[in-house]
Amino acid sequence: MMSSYESPIRKPLILGKKYYNDLTKDVSCPVETKAGKLWWISFIIALTAMIWGGVCIFYTIGKGIGTWGLNRTINWAWDITNFVWWVGIGHAGTLISAVLLLFRQKWRLSINRSAEAMTIFAVMQASIFPIIHMGRPWNSYWVFPIPNKFGTFWPNFNSPLLWDVFAISTYFSVSTIFWFLGLIPDFAMLRDCSVKPLQKKIYSILSFGWGGKAKQWKNFEEVSLILSGICTPLVFSVHTIVSFDFATSVIKGWHSTIFPPYFVAGAIFSGFAMVQTLLGIARKVLHLEDYITQKHVENMNMVIIATWGIVGIAYISEFILAWYSGSPFEDFTYFSTGASTGPYWWAFWILIICNVLIPQALWFKRIRKSFLWSFVISIFINIGMWFERFDIIVLNLSHDYLPSTWTGFLPSFVDIGIFIGTFGFFFVLYLLYGITFPVIAQSELKTILKSSNEKYRRKQV
Numbered sequence: 309m310m311s312s313y314e315s316p317i318r319k320p321l322i323l324g325k326k327y328y329n330d331l332t333k334d335v336s337c338p339v340e341t342k343a344g345k346l347w348w349i350s351f352i353i354a355l356t357a358m359i360w361g362g363v364c365i366f367y368t369i370g371k372g373i374g375t376w377g378l379n380r381t382i383n384w385a386w387d388i389t390n391f392v393w394w395v396g397i398g399h400a401g402t403l404i405s406a407v408l409l410l411f412r413q414k415w416r417l418s419i420n421r422s423a424e425a426m427t428i429f430a431v432m433q434a435s436i437f438p439i440i441h442m443g444r445p446w447n448s449y450w451v452f453p454i455p456n457k458f459g460t461f462w463p464n465f466n467s468p469l470l471w472d473v474f475a476i477s478t479y480f481s482v483s484t485i486f487w488f489l490g491l492i493p494d495f496a497m498l499r500d501c502s503v504k505p506l507q508k509k510i511y512s513i514l515s516f517g518w519g520g521k522a523k524q525w526k527n528f529e530e531v532s533l534i535l536s537g538i539c540t541p542l543v544f545s546v547h548t549i550v551s552f553d554f555a556t557s558v559i560k561g562w563h564s565t566i567f568p569p570y571f572v573a574g575a576i577f578s579g580f581a582m583v584q585t586l587l588g589i590a591r592k593v594l595h596l597e598d599y600i601t602q603k604h605v606e607n608m609n610m611v612i613i614a615t616w617g618i619v620g621i622a623y624i625s626e627f628i629l630a631w632y633s634g635s636p637f638e639d640f641t642y643f644s645t646g647a648s649t650g651p652y653w654w655a656f657w658i659l660i661i662c663n664v665l666i667p668q669a670l671w672f673k674r675i676r677k678s679f680l681w682s683f684v685i686s687i688f689i690n691i692g693m694w695f696e697r698f699d700i701i702v703l704n705l706s707h708d709y710l711p712s713t714w715t716g717f718l719p720s721f722v723d724i725g726i727f728i729g730t731f732g733f734f735f736v737l738y739l740l741y742g743i744t745f746p747v748i749a750q751s752e753l754k755t756i757l758k759s760s761n762e763k764y765r766r767k768q769v
Contacts, residue, residue, distance in 0.1 A: 319601075319602075319603050320603075321414060321415055321418065321601065321603060321604070321756060322418075322598060322601075322753065322756070322757060323598040323599075323601055326598065328754055328757065331750050331753060331757065332497060332501070332750060334595075334598070334599070334750075335497070335746045335747075335748055335750040336497065336498055336746065336750075343743050346593060347593065347739060347742075347743065350735070350739055351736065351739050351740075353732075354732045354733075354734075354735035354736045354739060355732065355736055356732065357728050357731055357732025357735075358729055358732030358736050359729075359732070360725050360728060360729055360732070361725055361726050361728055361729005361730060361732055361733065362729060363725070364721075364722045364725035364726045364729060365436070365440055365726055365729065367722060368440055368722055368726070369440065369445060372443060373387075373440070373441065373443050375720060375722045376719075376720055376722055376723050377717055377718050377719045377720045377723055379715055379717070380713070380715075381705060381706065381708050381713045381714070381715045382702060382705045382706055382715065382716075382717045384701050384702075384705060385701065385702055385717050385719070385723070386698075386719050386723040386724075386726075386727060387437045387440070387441045387723075388437065388441070388553075389694065389697045389698045389701050390434075390437055390694075390726075390727055391434050391437035391438060391441075392434075392550055392697045392701075393578070393693065393697050394431070394433040394434035394437075394730065395430070395431065395476065395546065395547060395575065396547065396571075396574060396575035396578045396579060396693065396697075397426070397575075397578060397582045397690075398426070398427045398428075398430035398431040398479075398483075398579065399427070399543055399546070399547060399572075399575040399578075399579040400423060400426070400427075400575075400576055400578075400579025400580045400582065400583050401420075401423035401424045401425070401426045401427030401428075401430075401483070401579065401583065402423075402424065402479070402482075402483045402486065402539045402542070402543055403540075403543045403576060403579070404416055404419060404420055404423040404424075404580075405420040405423060405424050405486065405536070405539070406486070406535070406536040406537075406539035406540045406543065407536075407540055407543075408420070409532060409533070409536045410533070410536050410537070410540065415603060415604055415607055417748070417749050417752045417756065418596075418599045418600050418601075418604055418748050418749075418753065419583065419587055419604055419608070419748075420490070420749060421487075421491075421746065421747055421748055421749050422583070422586055422587060422590055422747055423583045423586075424483065424486065424487040424490070425487060425738065425741050425745070426579075426582060426583060426586055426738070427483045427487070428480065428483055428484055428487060429734050429738055429741075430582075431476060431479065431480045431483070432480075432733070432734075432737070433730040433733060433734050434476070435476065435480075436726075436730060437726075438469070438472065451470055451473045452473070468549060468550075468552035468553045468556055469553060471549045471552065472549060472550060472553065475542075475545055475546045475549040475550075476546060478542065479542045479543075479545075482535065482538055482539055482542060483539065483542075485535065486535045486536075486539055489528070489531060489532060489535065490532070490749055490752075491514070491745060491746065492514070492515055492516055492528070493515075493518055493520070493528070493749075493751035493752075494745075494746040494749065494750055494751055495511050495514040495515035496511075496515040496518035496519070496520065497746070497750060497751065498511045498515075498746065499511035499512050499514075499515050543572075543576075547568075547571045547575040548568040548571065548572060550571060551567040551568045551570070551571035551572075552568070554567055555567040555568065559704055559705070560635070560637035560638055560640070560641050560704060560709075561638070561641045561642075561700070561703070561704035562700070564626070564629065566622060566625055566626065566629065569618070569622070570619070570622040570625075570626075573618035573619050573622065574693060574696065576611075576615045577612065577615040577616060577618075577619050577663075577693065578689060578690055578693035580608055580612050580615065581612060581685075581686040581687075581689035581690050581693070582690055584605070584608055584609070584612070584682050584683065584685075584686035585683060585686045585687055585690065586738065587600055587604070587605075587608075588679060588682065588683035588686070590742065590747055591679070593742070594742060594747060596747070596748065599748055599753070600748075602677045602679075605676075605677060605678075605679060605682050606673075606676050606677045609670045609676045609682055612667065612670060612686075612689070613667065613670050613671065616663070616667045619663065620664060623664070626642070627642055630642040637709065640707070641703075641704060641707070650703075651706070651716060652699065652702065652703050652706070655695050655698055655699050655702075655703070656695075656699055656703075658691065658692065658695045659692050659695040659696050659699055661688075661692070662688045662689060662691050662693075662695070663689065663692035663693065663696060666685055666688045666689070666692075667685065667689060669681065669685060670682075702717050
């Protein structure tokens with residue numbers, strides 16, 4: 309007779325003969341030991357890219373956004389493309405933690421911490437672009453609640469660009485609180501394990517006197533559920549409001565009610581793909597193979613397939629609505645110039661190949677459970693989602709209503725430098741996070757150790 313802990317259906321979420329002490333050591337080891345050679349190489353590359361991006365940002369502030377590849381017709385290009393892409397990347401982290409917590413999905417416990425950190429770091433990158441796109445970033449405080457002595461209170465409150473400030477700042481604040489709350493029990497674990505006085509003092513402050521008492525756990529779970537309930541609608545509202553930047557305009561190709569669900573599905577699609585990418589790296593670098601298993605990868609890929617279906621329907625709907633509308637401008641954008649045959653045909657086909665064709669491989673179970681193929685496919689999906697935003701913005705703006713204003717777009721070295729700089733900044737933050745914070749929720753994983761561990765599953769009674 310098999311153990312009472314054994315499930316005939318579900319595979320274990322923690323592999324190997326793990327005990328509670330083993331789990332504590334595996335989580336605290338990357339924090340307590342010195343960073344390896346691979347970490348330092350990655351950090352130096354990321355730091356170099358971040359410095360390059362910082363120089364390009366200061367150059368933009370000093371000279372103006374004329375240093376970008378923008379022109380009179382295409383006044384949104386790489387900057388807003390990158391903004392929408394980074395906001396989309398930041399969606400999946402909170403969604404994984406919040407929605408899966410509400411649905412009591414235990415497989416989230418090995419991946420939620422890294423996903424939540426990804427949310428915070430991605431939103432930080434996204435916030436860079438609207439500020440420098442203002443042209444006068446020193447006046448950026450005007451979009452925040454300010455006294456009336458500065459002038460009319462929010463003179464353009466009807467603009468979705470202002471709504472972005474409220475939505476993204478609220479989303480960032482709640483996500484940060486949600487992330488930090490989950491870290492408190494792990495900070496207490498590091499406090500108890502630390503030997504160095506300074507390190508012990510820092511973790512003592514961060515743990516807020518956590519002692520693991522029943523009342524503390526009760527309050528912890530209640531607050532986690534409340535924040536999950538707040539985060540879930542925020543996940544959908546943020547990118548819905550971002551889509552209003554386009555949907556409320558009168559520009560052909562943008563003025564569409566399909567944009568809100570389309571943007572939300574695309575954001576979750578790309579966000580889950582980025583989580584796959586980061587988990588693939590963290591799993592090998594931090595030696596978490598026993599905690600990030602095939603089950604986690606397969607479940608993530610299933611969500612990617614589901615969101616791909618929504619995105620695919622949106623792609624089809626765009627062409628059907630353009631044809632059914634009878635608008636000559638919509639017909640011109642989607643059929644006459646032809647996204648697939650026009651001047652930006654290469655961007656269109658990269659989008660189709662990366663977002664439509666390559667994800668089909670995930671229907672095969674062997675590929676869906678493969679760490680390598682999941683990692684590779686996730687990179688292609690994020691490339692495709694970036695080009696999707698590029699197509700939406702640049703392709704529609706390049707051919708305005710007047711043929712005399714038609715023009716193309718060529719990014720400058722400043723455009724490219726800032727974009728690479730945000731990648732550098734993102735990975736600098738993520739690498740520092742990996743060696744200073746527990747990357748998996750050891751305190752919560754211990755609650756499922758008996759029901760998810762091979763040692764207990766093999767035990768006979």
